[in-house]
Amino acid sequence: MASKPRKSTQDLLMPGAAGWERWTAPAGGVCTRVAEYGPGVAGGFGKEMMTRLLALPLGHVWVLPAWLQGAEAHLRDMAALHLERLGVTVTDLPNGLQVRPVAQRDGAFLVCMTALKEGHAPLWDTGRLPDEVLLSADCLPLPPDAMVIYRELGKLVLVITNGSEMVYASPLSSHDLDEHALGEVNHLCLQLGFQGVLGQVQNIILWLEEEGNLEQVKKVTGLPALRIPRPAPLMPKPGRSTLVPPEILKAREQAARSARTRMLALTAGFAVAAAVAVMAVLIALATQERDLLRERVAELTPAASQVLDHKRSWLEAAPAVDPAHFPMQVLLECQVPKAAGEVSMTHFEWQPDQVLLRGRTPSPSMALQYAQEIQAVNGLMFYTWETPAPTIASDNSATFELKGGVKP
Known part of the structure; x- marks a missing residue:
């Protein structure tokens, strides 16, 4: 009976x-x-002749989700x-950026973008x-629709999956899994929820022994929390990553170059x-x-000027579109009034250029007080507020609608 061929290790x-x-x-x-x-000890591959895979820590890459509208063939350019x-600037698109489609809806693609950070590879x-x-998280059996927290080189890291695919991964700023770290997790979930990229997260899984x-x-x-041992990695198949x-x-x-030099040194002795x-x-x-390099430089020169024009346009638009006031920040400012x-x-x-609030209060006076106080919040002073009278219900509660527009 013929023996089965062994898979290469x-x-x-x-x-x-x-x-x-x-x-x-x-x-x-x-x-x-x-x-x-x-800790702090450099690792290395074995001396055996095997296919060698290097898994980068999450701190060396950006792993971000986004909805991109357009043809699938242009996803890399749109992601850049x-x-x-x-x-986040990617200087080498073929080697520094990987775009992986996760879902598709109404002609748009939900993608997971993995980009190399500026730094030294291990x-x-x-x-x-x-x-x-490739990415270290690509080597782990990640649970579907879950948030996984574990340690990597001593740092806490968070990985979020949408279905069976990873959509977000990053180290946490907190060293310990305390209320600060959990607050950071909540903040990330709110941001991803506003972007519409967060799936139906079922639970939080801790690959931590006692933390x-x-x-x-x-x-x-x-969310329900589970503690399980960190599983062993699964060996990826070659060709998964282009990073x-x-x-x-x-x-x-x-x-x-060294190989060519050695070959030249060996062959140089045969004959002048x-x-x-x-x-x-x-x-x-x-x-x-x-x-070839000159031709490449000539090809890239127009693209470089276009990038500078795009950058100049963004800088000109900055006073009109203040990036410091994103939806989460505005929502937090709306919680500042005492009422x-x-x-x-x-x-x-x-x-x-505008924000719309609707809410309910136990009494009409409380709704009027909130409408008065929100106009005095420092972070919302650049809005001009429309504060129509609240609607009073039969139980004396009141519903209100506040509309703020950016001052001309």
């Missing part, structure tokens, strides 16, 4: 809870940990423009470079004529590369 270097870890497994299989490095509006052993670079109070997590977030940090690109180029021919070939290649504690907000609508 892959080598995965990824960040663990405290330090770097090395795992091995066939593509698509459950990984087995073969090495664990302490969207990130630029958020202040690369220590330039003699054994990774064949592929965090489950009752406190449930009380602050309003390549510039440090690795440079190291690959240096390795290629062969050496002259090799030098002529190298000069021709260098000239061709120079010409806000008695207001049940039923509707909140925000646009760059």
Whole structure:
């Protein structure tokens, strides 16, 4: 009986809870940990000839969701423009930005954008470079429609899934899973909810052994909280990621140049004529590369001027569209009046030039007091408020509508 062909084993270097870890497994299989490095200790791939995968920590990338309108073939360009509006610049689109569609609705795509941050890739052993670079969360069996909190290289990180796909991932600013960290999680959920990118989150899962109070997590977030051990990674199949940090690109180029130099050194001893021919070939290649670079620069020059024009237009529009007042900030400002504690907000609508509030109060006087006090809030002084008389119900409660427009 013929034996089944064995799957080739892959080598995965990824960040663990405290330090770097090395795992091995066939593509698509459950990984087995073969090495664990302490905090601050540089990890490295094994000496065996295997496909090497490097998993970047979440602190090295931006993982952001967005709804993009347009053709699927242009998602990368649209994502780059969207990130630029958020202040994230991607200089190398093919190697520095990956766009993964998550859902589609009414001609728009919900995508998860993964962009490399400016910084150094965790690369220590330039003699054994990774064949592929991907995100650490792509190697973990993430639960669907959930928020997962765990530690990565000593830092708390948060991952949110929409269905079975990841839509958001980032380190938390708090070192401990306390009320500050949970407040940050709530703030992120509100922002993602306003953008319409948050799915039906079912629960919060803690891949933490003892950190965090489950009752406190449930009380602050309003979601069921579960604590389970962090599962072993799943070995990704090759070709999932197109990310390549510039440090690795440079190291690959240096390795290629070193290989060419060694080959030239070996062949130069055979004959002077062969050496002259090799030098002529190298000069021709260098000239061709120079010409290609010049052509590339000529192609990119108009695009660069367009980028500067776009930037100049955004700067000119900045006084009219204040980025410091986004919907969440305006909603928080609406809670500043003393009477806000008695207001049940039923509707909140925000646009760059106006805001609309509807709510209910126990009495008409409380509605009038809230309408008077909201006009004195410092963060809302640039609005001109329309405060019609509230509608009084049979139980003496009152409903009101306030409309604020940006002052001309």
